[in-house]
Amino acid sequence: MRLRIKNVDIVTIDSDNQIIMDGNIYIEDEIITHIGEELKEYKVDETIDGKHMIALPGLINAHTHMGMSLLRNYADDLPLHQWLTEKIWPVESKLTSQDIYWGSLLSMTEMIQTGTTTFCDMYFFMDEVGKGAEESGIRAMLTRGIVEDRNQPDKKLDESRELFNRYHKASNDRLRVMIAPHAPYTCSPEFLIKAKELASELGTGIHIHLSETEKEVQESYEMYGKSPIEHVFDLGVFDVHTLAAHCVHVSEKDIEIMAKKGVHAVNNPASNMKLASGFAPVQKMIDKGIYVSLGTDGASSNNNLNMFKELNLAALINKAMDKNAISVKAEDAIKMATVNGARGLQWEEQIGSLEVGKRADIILVDMDKPHLIPKHNLLSALAYSVYGSDVDTVLVDGKILMKNREMVTIDTEKVKYMAQKQAMELVSR
DSSP states (O other): OEEEEEEEEEEOOSTTOOEEEEEEEEEETTEEEEEESOOTTOOOSEEEEOTTEEEEEOEEEEEEOGGGGGGTTTSOSOOHHHIIIIIIHHHHTTOOHHHHHHHHHHHHHHHHHTTEEEEEEEESOHHHHHHHHHHHOOEEEEEEEEOOOTTSTTHHHHHHHHHHHHHTTHHHHTEEEEEEEOOTTTSOHHHHHHHHHHHHHHTOOEEEEESOSHHHHHHHHHHHSSOHHHHHHHTTGGGSOEEEEEOOSOOHHHHHHHHHHTOEEEEOHHHHHHTTOOOOOHHHHHHTTOOEEEOOOOHHHHSOOOHHHHHHHHHHHHHHHHTOTTSSOHHHHHHHHTHHHHHHTTOTTTSSSOOTTSBOOEEEEEOOSGGGOSOSOHHHHHHHTOOGGGEEEEEETTEEEEETTEESSSOHHHHHHHHHHHHHHHHHO
16 A cells, blocks of 8 residues: 655654655555655555645654543542542442443544554553554553552563563554553552563563652652652662653652663653642753653543643643743654654654654644644644644554544444443443
8 A cells, every 4th residue: 555645744753853845755555655755656546635734743642541531520629649549449440341442442532533643551451452452543552550469469460461472563563562560659669570570571661650749759758768769760670661650759869860771751741730740840851861751641630632732731831830931842842742752662663753664653733724824833833732633634554544534443423422331330330
């Protein structure tokens, strides 16, 4: 299958950060074969007219909880600890595989419609998430969220191994698997070491929550005499590739450790604001050479999975927090949502930028809207003006998942109906 996108403005997010006006992108099967001028002798099977549109790499949601879309608007305006212990965890204990399947498909639909082509999920029943990802065509990093069970200490690690054996590099390497101990406050030191050893054995990474709240950090000092970052560092967790979600309450020493060990931080600005967790010092991390990516967290703590919203918040919040108008510039925020996310998922050789030889994970944003006129600066427009609903067309591995705002691989009406049905049944169990 040969495909051409013509007449399109292209934001590559490659090492040169090229912006190509009125260009062309050629795709053969899942690979980008040419970017730039028209190839008159190159025969294609299908052409997409990108007039009035920007092409850019698909957005990467580096930390989320897909099945939690069933709990959207269910438990709001509560502190994180109360939200978890009194509302979320009791309902989560009643989740079924069917709940996760339909909740995850609902999340995938929303993400595709708002320009996300890759997600990293930490939750339960990950086989169901993998099944939905295979069907929908989206790219996925599957990580079975593990809260330690002292009565069956190895059961969830064995499930993670099985998940890896089934899905890692499945669907033409569109699915991958990492190991995901939930957090230092839900996993003992001994268990965290076991999780790290499993990741090392399998040749994959760790996905973990770290330093999300002041309470978490305070309790870590009370229990271990050190911050969560220092704690997992001393356990050797950072000896394998680590994707650390949140990293809100991190000290200068924590940041130095993260930079030294190559830890990839995931900023979740909307969720951190809504749960009053605080603001991550993103610019400080960037200045130390840490690759910071972006995530939505779950739809129950964010209420949507719109990565353009996260991109916008990432650029705005840090300016106010740092009292510096150039903190986390538009270009920085876009990299957080694309190439940095690819690095965090160890996928940068294939996705995260538009380059010849990379996978064709591409989104087209319709710029012919009043709120996007005039077109002075495309990067600024993407960071400060674009809505998720401006995404017109989405491709993953060169396959069209949405065109002209019409979903191709997912029956949206069926997914909405089934997700509503499962959600109502879940909260009444």
